[in-house]
Amino acid sequence: MSAESPHDPQPIAPVTPLRHSAAAEGPDRLLGAALRQLRQERGMTLEEVADAQEISASVAKLSRLERGQSPVKERDLRDLLRHYRASTEQQEHVAGLFRGIREARGQAAISDLTPKWLERLILVEENARSITTFERNVVPGLLQTPAYARVLVRSELRAEKAAHDEVIVNWHVRQRLWRWEAFEQRTEGDLEVIIGETALCQVVGDRAVMHEQMKRLREVAGGPRVILRVHPFVGGSLLAPRQPVTHLVYDDGGPRELVYFETIDKAVYLTSQAHVEGTRERLLHARDGALTRRQSQKMLDDYVAKYAEGRDGSGEAEA
Template sequence: MSAEPTRDPSSVPAVTALSQTESPDRLIGAALRQLRLEREMTLQEVAAAQEISVSYSKLCRMETGKSPVKERDLRDLLRHYRAPRERQDMIAGLLREDRRTRGEKTISDLTPQWLERLILLEDSARRITAFERNVVPGLLQTREYARELVHSELKAEGAAHDEVTVDSHVRQRLWRWDSFEQRADCELEVIIGEASLRQLVGGYAVMREQMERLREVATGPRVILRIHPFDGGSLLAPRLPVTHLQFDDGGPQEVVYSETVVKAEYIVSLAHVERTRERLMHAKDGALTRVRSLEMLEHYVEKYQRLMDRSAGES
């Protein structure tokens, strides 16, 4: 099978990797921005408040993750926004985790709202590049595919996997795509391993619907979707699922993370960010063209339809 790089590597802009605190600072900033917007306050109004000792310019830097958040400023802002206790604890806990893990290669976000903050980060990105080897990425999952995957992974993690919990996870994944669709200024490039097309999740009907969904996305104008094949794909592609976000809002230029159903791992080591970026380029170089990828998706749509028909005939 032939493969095609998406662009000349020389045309890729140089990226300044994150410092050890920029990624979690952007997470905290996104959470603070969400609280402010919920209260329908402008940055000017917050900066002018008597109990707030943070300037307008610093508030801007804090919300974009460009300036570290101090504990006193965080406490004052949370009080000013009248944040619920559970959200105060969540954001304060994230700040403590940030300070505790300074100098480590990754920072884990294990708090209950980790996916909400991840979506906030994606909402402010100008480009999202994702690689997933074994399952369809969360951003592109159908409702039933997501339900089956979330249930099985929560169960395997020993976490609560009752219907209410699973439904909450599934709604957030669907919200993720809806949020992306509402934006016209963000590009999405997804490379998925051929194994994700073969791995049976929830049965033939669920898989056929998921393949149809991928086919629909692959023919759309705003998404580049390509398949990393078994025969011909790069051995240097990432071993684990990884997503690379790029920004142009004055904050950190990029965020690299790997996610599961229960957490996100943010890669903050300079060497690891650069190495992950290189592996993503190898994944792109080893992927099929968009046309060949679409042909493969058509093949799997037809395959699962045949399996459904055969199963129905045997019952």
């Protein structure tokens, strides 16, 4: 394990005691984000919605619903969908989300498979005080270059036989780029990214793709917006998460935290308190085993030089 220097930040999201139902309430933010999405698409303010005759809710209540601070009641949901003039398809998707969250109270997780799931995920991230993400094997989507993302998207779509459909591939690549643009527009909130060294040495595409991607990571690592640290082969923690995971912490009055896993076509939100606490602990182990920011920047410099000189020795096979 590596000791932090005085110049390195303290952990962004320390373990804090939470009431037993906190994890189960976390996905309420998901439904709140869906309602906020519909309202914003109609160009309405909270005040305008609260003033509507058919809506029996104050601005404060609507704000709580959109933050996930108050559970959405079926009648409120029905009235809001009607007021937002939601299409039949939109009503079915939001109603399905409502049922899924309600039924997931006693389960370990809930999956958001509905259209615009990524837009909703970005809305959920928007109000987070801190975001911590861990990825062991590849560069997280938020930090991928277009060329790197394109190779991964094609690989992920092979199972669906859509790897050669340029429309689908381009859509997924644009979504990843759009996500970074959305992050850059944030004025508050911290982002900490912990990347396994495997993601640096595993060739995705070819050396040119990797060289560009390493330069991108080095640029981000040296900037003020992102705390980027590498979890190394030597000295890393064996107790770090086994799969990619993101942990969100809030201080806006809604549910305190939210944990999710992400695939190419959905997000899976944990609703089990034990699973959330276990994931949080594993992220702390990943932090403890990661290099300092300066050490991580030095390692990225080495990989930038390595790919520039073609000395990775891994060949040019596509991932």
